[in-house]
Amino acid sequence: MIPETTVLYRPVNQVELKLIEDSGWKRFPPRLPEQPIFYPVTNKEYAIQIAKEWNVPAYGYGYVTAFNVNSEYLKKFDVKNVGGIIHNELWVPAEELDTFNENIIGVIEVIDEFHSS
Numbered sequence: 001m002i003p004e005t006t007v008l009y010r011p012v013n014q015v016e017l018k019l020i021e022d023s024g025w026k027r028f029p030p031r032l033p034e035q036p037i038f039y040p041v042t043n044k045e046y047a048i049q050i051a052k053e054w055n056v057p058a059y060g061y062g063y064v065t066a067f068n069v070n071s072e073y074l075k076k077f078d079v080k081n082v083g084g085i086i087h088n089e090l091w092v093p094a095e096e097l098d099t100f101n102e103n104i105i106g107v108i109e110v111i112d113e114f115h116s117s
Helices: 014-022 044-059 095-102
Strands: 006-011 059-069 078-083 088-090 104-116
Touching: 006 014, 006 044, 014 059, 044 059, 044 104, 059 088, 095 104
Parallel strands: none
Antiparallel strands: 006 059, 059 104, 078 088
């Protein structure tokens, strides 16, 4: 039986995208020591905003990924609003990322790409 899933989004840079590709498009890489939280977002518009406004200026490129996660598993995380109406994200502790990755159903897909002119 296939579990019910929820679509989440994650803006990434080239380095993170390469690590996702290396996993067979199945996992997000471990967080760096200075990154105690993994922040997937709940809508495409917010992910695009982050990719364009943060990743492109910082890295020259920004990618938006979409992926499905077991909805039952996601119930353990509160949706946090961090600004405007579209700014909803989950706060997944870094030590929970392996379990989070195990609850991804299917593959992580690149759905948008942005770059500096």
